Amino acid sequence: MGLYKRQDSRFWWMAYTVKGRQRCESTKTLSKELAKKILKKREAEIALGRFQVGWPGERTTFSELCEEFSRSHSSTLSAKSQENHQIFLTNLRAYFGDRKLTDIDERTVVEYRNYRRRQPLKWNPKRTVKGATVNRELACLHCIFQFALKRKYIGENPTSGVKHFNERIERPTKRMLTVEDEHRILESAVPHLRVAIVLLVQTGGRTYSEGLSLKWDQVDLAHSVIHPGNSVKTSDSAQPLPLSRLACDVLRVWKQEQSPESPYVFPSPRKPGKPIGSVKRAWRTALKKAGVPYFPIYNLRHVFCTRLSWVAPDAVLQRAMRHSSPETKRHYQLGMVNEVRKGIEEANERAYEGKQKVLRFYYGRNKLEKGAADISVSG
Numbered sequence: 001m002g003l004y005k006r007q008d009s010r011f012w013w014m015a016y017t018v019k020g021r022q023r024c025e026s027t028k029t030l031s032k033e034l035a036k037k038i039l040k041k042r043e044a045e046i047a048l049g050r051f052q053v054g055w056p057g058e059r060t061t062f063s064e065l066c067e068e069f070s071r072s073h074s075s076t077l078s079a080k081s082q083e084n085h086q087i088f089l090t091n092l093r094a095y096f097g098d099r100k101l102t103d104i105d106e107r108t109v110v111e112y113r114n115y116r117r118r119q120p121l122k123w124n125p126k127r128t129v130k131g132a133t134v135n136r137e138l139a140c141l142h143c144i145f146q147f148a149l150k151r152k153y154i155g156e157n158p159t160s161g162v163k164h165f166n167e168r169i170e171r172p173t174k175r176m177l178t179v180e181d182e183h184r185i186l187e188s189a190v191p192h193l194r195v196a197i198v199l200l201v202q203t204g205g206r207t208y209s210e211g212l213s214l215k216w217d218q219v220d221l222a223h224s225v226i227h228p229g230n231s232v233k234t235s236d237s238a239q240p241l242p243l244s245r246l247a248c249d250v251l252r253v254w255k256q257e258q259s260p261e262s263p264y265v266f267p268s269p270r271k272p273g274k275p276i277g278s279v280k281r282a283w284r285t286a287l288k289k290a291g292v293p294y295f296p297i298y299n300l301r302h303v304f305c306t307r308l309s310w311v312a313p314d315a316v317l318q319r320a321m322r323h324s325s326p327e328t329k330r331h332y333q334l335g336m337v338n339e340v341r342k343g344i345e346e347a348n349e350r351a352y353e354g355k356q357k358v359l360r361f362y363y364g365r366n367k368l369e370k371g372a373a374d375i376s377v378s379g
Contacts, residue, residue: 003027014039018046019026048153057101057154063093065101065153069144080209088140091116101154109162113138117165138164172295177201177303181292188289192266193282195254197300202247204304204321207297210241213275214265216255224248230345239322 003012012027012035027035066089074085088336095112096104116134121127142159149157182201186194196211203226205211210228218227226241243251254265262272269276283297301321309317 001031003039011035012044016042016046022241045155047234055102055154057148057153060101060148060153062096062101062104063098063150066093069147073143073147084136085140090138091137092141092144101148105158106161109138109141109159112141113162113165130170132167132170135164135167138162158291171355172293174299174302175293175295176306177300181290184290185286185292189286190282191257192276195250196266196279197297198250198273199247199301201304202244203241204301204308205241206301212266212279216265217262217263219251219265221248221252221255241320241322242320 003014006013008012009026011029011030013024014027014035015022016039017023029035029038046372060109070085070089074082088364094111095115096108097229099108111133116129116137117131119129121129138159138347140332142157145154145157145159186197189197200207200211203210205226205228210226214226220227221243224243224245226243228238228241251265258265258267259272264272264275266276268274279297284294287294303315305321308320312320
């Protein structure tokens with residue numbers, strides 16, 4: 001085992017033993033130092049059992065792997081996750097298709113990432129696919145290759161070193177929804193969206209899985225709770241959602257106005273036997289009419305969390321949001337500007353109480369011309 005030179009090649013070659021048989025392979029480099037690193041990596045792969053002569057991935061196409069992945073892995077997920085996986089797999093298959101697994105490396109994945117980011121949207125060709133969407137597809141692709149890695153079809157996951165897009169750049173600025181804005185949106189919204197807005201603001205439920213896809217048999221108005229069921233994001237999310245008096249009153253009136261034929265709280269106008277598919281267009285229209293800057297309807301969950309944090313302790317807040325970790329609430333609490341300002345004022349009162357403090361500051365560009373001003377600050 002070791003490095004050596006061949007007369008018919010300008011590269012360094014390496015020799016190593018696999019399962020009692022010696023193999024020789026070119027390192028594809030002229031640098032001896034780099035060749036040593038390549039040899040050490042190959043020796044480590046052999047020691048960990050990650051190197052195999054003739055990987056099954058050399059004979060398996062990406063499309064075949066996707067079918068196996070769907071049968072063995074995707075089928076164990078929730079209905080919503082399965083639906084998302086099918087969308088991701090459609091785009092991934094369209095690009096990688098019948099390529100052999102061993103032919104897909106990190107560079108190929110990066111090329112796919114950049115290609116998808118430049119693709120125009122079907123419903124708006126002037127805009128391209130969002131980085132967040134590409135990131136979800138890359139996460140799915142990573143999961144697929146991890147599946148192949150466990151089954152020893154390949155020696156390493158080609159997606160491991162691929163950098164994702166920064167989603168924060170694309171996200172709208174988080175803003176707190178004032179009561180005045182809320183009233184204007186409700187007045188501008190169509191009836192089913194109006195009920196959905198009240199429900200989401202009053203429960204903090206996730207827009208579709210815990211809101212727009214609800215069935216009437218999940219709504220217990222007698223005990224003022226909603227039972228999300230088992231098709232939710234996490235096991236903690238399956239806990240009952242308490243309903244406020246306002247939410248109960250709105251749902252009772254809404255139920256009286258709905259046809260008993262549909263089991264859904266928000267049935268599809270075209271197919272009453274199914275829940276409404278999307279409210280994105282209705283939401284954008286309502287915001288535009290109300291004169292409120294656009295923000296995703298999912299942010300109503302943030303509004304619920306922020307308002308509840310004004311009056312409830314962390315334990316109650318965690319239970320209401322159904323988070324497994326109390327730290328998750330930090331991502332949902334918006335602004336908190338008034339609370340911080342109130343804390344600063346209380347700190348000033350305590351610091352300057354009974355004392356006469358003088359803060360000297362200078363204003364303007366020229367200190368000598370403008371002079372100084374004294375401001376007395378007392379508690």
